Amino acid sequence: MGVTFENAQQDFLDQVGTSLADRIRRAGVVKNSAALTSSSSREHAIVGISVAQPRFDAPQHGELVEVRLHKSGQVSLRATLPRDNMGSILDQDALSQQVTSLLRFSGALDLIHNERIVVAIGVSNPQMAQVDRFNPHQSRTRAYLSAC
DSSP states (O other), X not given: OOOOOOHHHHHHHHHHHHHHHHHHHHHTOSOTTSOEEEEEOSSEEEXXXXXXXXXXXXXXXXXXXXXXXXXXXXXXXXXXXXXXXXXXXXXXXXXXXXXXXXXXXXXXXXXXXXXXXXXXXXXXXXXXXXXXXXOTTOOOSOOOOOOX
16 A cells, blocks of 8 residues: 555554464464464564364364454454365355354454454355365265355
8 A cells, every 4th residue: 555654553563463472372262282473574463373284084173374463453364164074165154153253363362443344254265165064073975066
């Protein structure tokens, strides 16, 4: 956007960026055993969250994999979809629960102080997502690729 931020704004981003990993841990969403990788630039602070290698034979819930704070105040969260041995699953019920928990997590970070916010959700590769029901106790035996 070509906006030059004041020194105080840049100092705030630098300060929050260094404590972003601590805020993530305190929010209680990430397991203590998960490795956090922090990086920052003049534009944003990013914390990557390692996820356990999924067992091929067991369904996996979606997991938070990245938190990004832009100097404009925008907070972005990136997460995986639930998956099983047939691939990622786009399940309407599981997705609404996952988005709800991510919004709660975002609030627990205490980074958003604006009165108006926008929530956007995207699927990075919709052709490879399968619209189906996620069952955390049993993998599917058939899957069909989305027509999206």
